[in-house]
Structure formats: structure tokens, C-alpha cells
Amino acid sequence: MSPIIAVTGATGNIGGRVAxxxxxxGTTLHLLARDPSxxxxxxxxxxxxxxxxxxGPALQAALTGADTLLLVSAREAANRVHEHTTAIDAAVAAGVGRIVYTSFLGAAPDCTFTFGQDHWHTEQHLKATGVPFVVLRDSMYASGIPAMAGAGGVIQGPAGDGRVSVVALDDVAAVAAEVLVDPAHDGQVLDVTGPEAITFAEGAKILTDITGREVRYVEETEDxxxxxRAHYNAPEFExxxxxxxxxxxxAGExxxxSDTVERITGRxxxxxxxxLRANPDSYAHLLK
Structure with missing residues (x-):
């Protein structure tokens, strides 16, 4: 009998692709989402x-019978670490034997990216359970570059000349699907990145070349x-x-x-x- 793999966030960008x-x-799946319909x-x-x-109790019931879990990190929230640790504990209580968690590149207790700190604390809790695990530290998604440009065609922020190894969602999902069915990767923390690290100025130039519309990177100070961003009236943590x-x-973080994508998927x-060439919808807002 083949193992049953549970996939959380199965209506989302990562979970949906992995499912x-x-x-x-031909894998037997349990699909989970906030909106099952x-x-x-x-x-x-x-x-x-x-x-x-x-x-926790409802999630434990939903995961009962699953052998392996893909725990896709939750939406950013003030209590995100608590949500993650509750989900991990529920999976362990349900008898799940392996957990694959989607973390973030450079996760550390003192990393600059505040949400990366949340991922690090989740990783520590996962490791402490003693359940076999794989941590996938995904870089920033490639789709984020055109999204940051917005309809105005301007990427603005305090990134300086720093570089980021953006990764395609399809590549992240392909890696996750492979490690979910292959326990040879258990115990590993894998950086999942694109094949190059680019500056936002370079990303803006690439968008300009592909769309034919000028896209600029505008440097800001942190203040x-x-x-x-104050006009969004978003919570301080966000x-x-x-x-x-x-x-x-x-900061170069x-x-x-990494070679994780090619090494694990074979491409x-x-x-x-x-x-961008394969996903024109990602920059369609720039052409309106």
C-alpha cells in the first residue's frame, strides 16, 4: 500500500501545484485547505x-491516516509561529511519520527579514519533535518581481545593490513533490533558489525588455x-x-x-x- 501524503494549502500557489x-x-492524497469547497x-x-x-484537534482529525505531511507555511500573521507549532503538534499526534515544511531562505533567529525569524522558530519546533523532516528554505518567488512593480511600473524599497536568487513557484513545487515521496532527503535543510542572484535594478531592466514598458527600481531609505507604505494602514508586524x-x-542575506532544483528534479x-516568458499573466498588469 502506497503512503498517503497530506498537502496543506492545497488551493494555494504551492500546495495546489504539489497536489x-x-x-x-499516482499518489494517494489528503488535501487540506481553509475552504474545502x-x-x-x-x-x-x-x-x-x-x-x-x-x-489543533480538528487538524489532528483531518490528518489521521496520513503518513507524510507537506506543511505549507501559513499566511503572515502576528501569531504565525503558534499556528505552525500547533499544526506540527497536531500532525505528530495524528501519527504522521514525516513532515516537509516550506520555510524561507536565510531563516535565522536574528535574520533581517522578520518573517524569516518566524520560520526559524518553526524549524526548531519541528526538529524538536523527533519526527523525520525536510525543511525547504525557498527564496523569494520570481512572481514577486513583477508584482512589486505594480501598475505604476516602479519597484521601490531599501534593497540597495543587494541580490536575490528568485525562484519559480513551479520549481519549488517540483522539489517539494520529489522530497515528499523520497525519504532519502530526511533530516536535510535545503535552500531552494533560482540559478542566479539579481538586483532589483536588473529585475526592472528584464521586465522592461520583456514587456516593452519602462520599469524602474527606485531606491528608498528604510524610513x-x-x-x-503607511497609507495601507496595515498592522505594524506586516x-x-x-x-x-x-x-x-x-544585507546580502x-x-x-543553490543547485537544489536541478539536483533533485533533474532539470x-x-x-x-x-x-516571465512562460508566465505572461504575471506581468499583464504592466501592459494595461
């Missing part, structure tokens, strides 16, 4: 309700970055996460380039140019 890849492999109808998949990370994603790049990771 489809595993279904294509939106789950995809995939061969070999069982739609399971009760996927709120903060609801200017907080001020220019704005800090936005701004420190740039300052982490300026997201410039790591090269996509460059930003390759990603």
Missing part, C-alpha cells in the same frame, strides 16, 4: 475538512519605505515584514544560489527571464 504533481504520480478534484485525492492551523524583505536583500531551475 497536481503528486496526483500525476475550493479544493481541486484530483485522481487519488480525498478532500479533508478542518485545515485551520490554529485548531522612506515605512512612510511610503509592514515590518514588507520593508525588511528589502533590507534583507541589501538572500543572495545564496535546471528557471531564470527570471524564463519564468
Amino acid at each position: 497536481r504533481l503528486l496526483s500525476d504520480k 475550493a479544493l481541486p478534484d484530483l485522481p487519488g485525492a480525498t478532500n479533508v475538512q478542518g485545515a485551520e492551523y490554529a485548531n 522612506e519605505a515605512y512612510a511610503s 509592514v515590518a515584514g514588507w520593508v525588511t524583505s528589502y533590507t534583507a536583500i541589501a 538572500l543572495a545564496t544560489v 535546471p531551475a528557471q531564470t527570471l527571464v524564463e519564468f
Whole structure:
């Protein structure tokens, strides 16, 4: 009997992609999401309700019978670490034997990116359970570069000349799908990156070349970055996460380039140019 793999966030960008890849492999799946009615109808998949990370008993019930879990990190929230640790504890209580967690590149207790600190604390809790695990430290997504430009065609923030090894969502999902079915990677913390590290100025130039519309990178100071985002009236922790994603790049903390994608999937990771050419919807807002 083949192992049952549970996938959280199965309606989202990572979980949805992984679910489809595993279904294509003939894997038996439990799919979980905050809104079960939106789950995809995939061969070999069982739609399971009760996927709120903060609801430990419900999540434990939903995960019962699963052998391996893909724990896709929750949306940014003030209590995000608590949600993650509750979900991990629920999985262990349900008898899940392996957990693959999507973390972030450079996660550390004192990393510049505040949300990266949340990931580090989650990693420590996961390791302390004693359950076999794989941590996937994903770099910033390639889709984030055109998204940051916005309709105005300007990327602005305090990233300086720092570099970031942006990675395509499809590559992240492909790595996750492989490690979920192959326990040879257990105990590893893997950096999942694109094949090159670029500056935002270079990213803006690439977008300009591909779209034919001028896209610029405008450098801000940290104070200017907080001020220019004040109109969103977002919670303080969220704005800090936005701004420190740039300052982490300026500090050189997201410039790591790994061979994880090619080594595990057997094909090269996509460059930003390759990603954009394959995903014109990612920059469609720049053409309006």
C-alpha cells in the first residue's frame, strides 16, 4: 500500500501545484485547505475538512491516516509561529511519520527579514519533535518581481545593490513533490533558489525588455519605505515584514544560489527571464 501524503494549502500557489504533481504520480492524497469547497478534484485525492492551523484537534482529525505531511507555511500573521507549532503538534499526534515544511531562505533567529525569524522558530519546533523532516528554505518567488512593480511600473524599497536568487513557484513545487515521496532527503535543510542572484535594478531592466514598458527600481531609505507604505494602514508586524524583505536583500542575506532544483528534479531551475516568458499573466498588469 502506497503512503498517503497530506498537502496543506492545497488551493494555494504551492500546495495546489504539489497536489497536481503528486496526483500525476499516482499518489494517494489528503488535501487540506481553509475552504474545502475550493479544493481541486484530483485522481487519488480525498478532500479533508478542518485545515485551520490554529485548531489543533480538528487538524489532528483531518490528518489521521496520513503518513507524510507537506506543511505549507501559513499566511503572515502576528501569531504565525503558534499556528505552525500547533499544526506540527497536531500532525505528530495524528501519527504522521514525516513532515516537509516550506520555510524561507536565510531563516535565522536574528535574520533581517522578520518573517524569516518566524520560520526559524518553526524549524526548531519541528526538529524538536523527533519526527523525520525536510525543511525547504525557498527564496523569494520570481512572481514577486513583477508584482512589486505594480501598475505604476516602479519597484521601490531599501534593497540597495543587494541580490536575490528568485525562484519559480513551479520549481519549488517540483522539489517539494520529489522530497515528499523520497525519504532519502530526511533530516536535510535545503535552500531552494533560482540559478542566479539579481538586483532589483536588473529585475526592472528584464521586465522592461520583456514587456516593452519602462520599469524602474527606485531606491528608498528604510524610513522612506515605512512612510511610503503607511497609507495601507496595515498592522505594524506586516509592514515590518514588507520593508525588511528589502533590507534583507541589501544585507546580502538572500543572495545564496543553490543547485537544489536541478539536483533533485533533474532539470535546471528557471531564470527570471524564463519564468516571465512562460508566465505572461504575471506581468499583464504592466501592459494595461
